Amino acid sequence: MCILYTSRIAYRGADRLDTTVKSGAGLGKLLAPTWELVGGVKRHETCDRDARWLKYTSLTYEQYTDSYYALLRQRYQVDAALFVKLVQRERLVICCYCAAGGAFCHRHLAVDILSKIAVHHGLPLICGGELPIG
Secondary structure (H helix, E strand, O other), rough: EEEEEEEOOOOOOOEEEEEEOOOOOOHHHHHHOOHHHHHHHHHHOOOOOOOHHHOOOOOOOOHHHHHHHHHHHHHHHHHHHHHEEEEHHOOOEEEOOOOOOOOOOOHHHHHHHHHHHHHHHOOOEEEEEEEOOO
């Protein structure tokens, strides 16, 4: 049975999976958004006040969610076994840079997707919520 948690990037447990576009590697890249998604939602959040995000097309949270789900569906079609491998772990902590308890974060979307994959494959999974960094 997999127990699936989320946490901030500073979490350092052995079960940590960095799912950021910036520093994610290995299986973490599987759940990482693209720079276009991150930049688009950052541009939307900052209302064009932060020059770093101006090169991206603004995305609402709904647009980001739809695009992120489509991205992960595409990646799942390419190699479903990698997603199954994640939900077969005993414990998995999905990490990114977003603040804990934040209203919007891709790690919560990833939990939703992995939960559905586990159900589809008949694999037991429990969502354990947010873990503190310390």
